[in-house]
Amino acid sequence: MSQQRAQSSGVASGGGPGFPDLPEATVARLPEYLRALHNLADAGHDTVSSEGLATAAGVNSAKLRKDLSHLGSYGTRGVGYDVTLLIEQIEQVLGLHETRAVALVGIGNLGHALARYAGFASRGFHIAALFDADRDRVGELVNGMAVRHMSDIAAVVADEGISIGVIATPADAAQVVADDLVAAGVTSILNFAPCVLAVPDGVDVRKVDLAIELQILSFHEHRKSTLTALPAKVVGQ
Amino acid sequence: MSQQRAQSSGVASGGGPGFPDLPEATVARLPEYLRALHNLADAGHDTVSSEGLATAAGVNSAKLRKDLSHLGSYGTRGVGYDVTLLIEQIEQVLGLHETRAVALVGIGNLGHALARYAGFASRGFHIAALFDADRDRVGELVNGMAVRHMSDIAAVVADEGISIGVIATPADAAQVVADDLVAAGVTSILNFAPCVLAVPDGVDVRKVDLAIELQILSFHEHRKSTLTALPAKVVGQ
DNA sequence: AGGCATTTGTGAAGACTTGCACAAATCGCG
DNA sequence: CGCGATTTGTGCAAGTCTTCACAAATGCCT
The missing domain is CATH 3.40.50.720 (NAD(P)-binding Rossmann-like Domain)
Structure with a gap:
């Protein structure tokens, strides 16, 4: 029973048949994209641009496009992404089809x-x-x-x-x-x-x-109170 | 009211008087070290090596030493870290002295x-x-x-x-x-x-x-079930 | 006092991640 | 049909994080 190791990035697929080789950072963001996409679908949107989805998910649009490009090409240049299709793809990748x-x-x-x-x-x-x-x-x-x-x-x-x-x-x-x-x-x-x-x-x-989580916030509080010069960076989310 | 930005690493101190310039990744780990140190203190340990503390906190010992080195030099070569002193220092940095x-x-x-x-x-x-x-x-x-x-x-x-x-x-x-x-x-x-x-x-x-969190685990489950060749990496923690 | 075992602190290399900037692709319109 | 506006996908460079490997420092033992 080994001590677990720290997060090691890059989920290798061993060149196997089906599956993409997703960076761990990308995997961690896909659920957030999925949630944003469901909101957009409920609001009646059929397509969404990387800029729009990135805003809804709280990330940079270039990062979003790179993340999605790892899943394959499911966008249309000049148009954006098909909301339903993208939901389908992300759920597939995350293995959410089987409950x-x-x-x-x-x-x-x-x-x-x-x-x-x-x-x-x-x-x-x-x-x-x-x-x-x-x-x-x-x-x-x-x-x-x-x-x-x-x-x-x-x-x-x-x-x-x-x-x-x-x-x-x-x-x-x-x-x-x-x-x-x-x-x-x-x-x-x-x-x-x-x-x-x-x-x-x-x-x-x-x-x-x-x-x-509270202790990390405490650090930033502490920093803000001892050092009023700089604007805070938003952390995580 | 700006859209929040993604995590931006490096907590600048602007060259101000008191405070260290801690990488965000380090800040996120300090609370875990602190918890491990409290456990060690309760168990009666006066000092702990980077290897021992790293194991207790679930990280690599070199990473731990580099993290702690950002706070200053509170270890003794050949001996290790003074548990009480280190608790004191980390609590100071995290701003945990004031409730x-x-x-x-x-x-x-x-x-x-x-x-x-x-x-x-x-x-x-x-x-x-x-x-x-x-x-x-x-x-x-x-x-x-x-x-x-x-x-x-x-x-x-x-x-x-x-x-x-x-x-x-x-x-x-x-x-x-x-x-x-x-x-x-x-x-x-x-x-x-x-x-x-x-x-x-x-x-x-x-x-x-x-x-x-569950969806991220779901991804890894899905990957394991479709690809039985590789051992899983432990994620996050 | 000297030598040896231990352990920290850190330079350097490598891996990963981010974000810019732009070519390529697509659509709508005249 | 061709042109311009739009938006994706990605090469590349910069930044961040991790890990190795080792010199420097310390304490113990003889």
Whole structure:
């Protein structure tokens, strides 16, 4: 069980049959483009220019064009991009055509909120099971779904075809949960616990740490207050 | 009110008196180092090597040393870093000595969870006020604090010295809320709504989009399932 | 006091990412 | 049919970030 490595850019396709060799930075922006495109489609737009889509997604238009060019040529010069076609292509690349089953582990404050969050379902993810290690919480209904005990995880993951696990436990439980998820066959983990997870090669981990986001903002606040000369750069988003 | 620009690296200090010129990538990692250092301190370690701290923080040791070297020389060759001293230095740089007051807007599912999340308080942030636009929710007690109406925001932000706003509203309300926060004097925003915010220069925005994280994982799942040859790279964290 | 093992701090190379600027392609219109 | 306006796709250069590799510094042990 190796310590996970830092993000390594460039998703090689090994010259295989179907798939593009997307830079990791591009992959991270595609979902944002997709969201903007859905908004445009809802607003009745059939086509959109790189400039228009870039603005809607909060990026530079040259960057947007380069990102999309990695998927192939789906724009028309002098016109722009076909909104429906581009949605189709990005969903294809992101693998969003098959609805993915997700297991959510840790039904505390955050877990409750995630279980009820409509944004997952509306964007192609199905929360297929809820788990907690606390037997007092097992059986509780959250958003119409019963909480199950961690000991069921292997069976449920197999039965439901779950490939993604979301960890919303305290930090001290997260590694054990990750090990259980991996043992059950999960190959992608979204970790909300404030700790680093060790996972085997072949398992992807993304981490979201709410306090870290605030601390980064704190740095910029601090800088602004001690140094009033320069305008702030907008960070991330 | 300009469209915000993409992350621009390098936080210039303008040659001013006090402050280091930290690369943005370094700033984003400092909170992770800080968390790891607190763990080490709790475990009774007085010093730690770059290798040890790097492992605990999930990064390469050379990267860690370069990051820390930007803060100055606080290590001892042949020995390592003094844990307490380094904690002190990083907290200084991140501006965590003064507790920062945070306003949380949007007390729905996610807002409730954030209001109750202990990780904020334990890492130096004080949730000073809760707001919602729904008058039916105003007055409700969440974690011992009453929800107030958005119309109070200007007065409360001034009274409580709030500098950071957290937006946990639906996407269609987020821009209005951001405008209100900025008008009230907030200069940093953490946005959980799935949309791009336009803010004036001088205001920092960071975005956390839970569905986007899953979609990025989905891409890697998709890639793994269509291409079984290569081992996956671990993404982000 | 001297030598050895350890570990930091950093120069340099390489990889990745961004953004400009423009040729090539397309459409609409006279 | 041809021309001008528009917009994509991309070569290239600049900037940023990561990683290696090693000299310099430190402490321990004899």
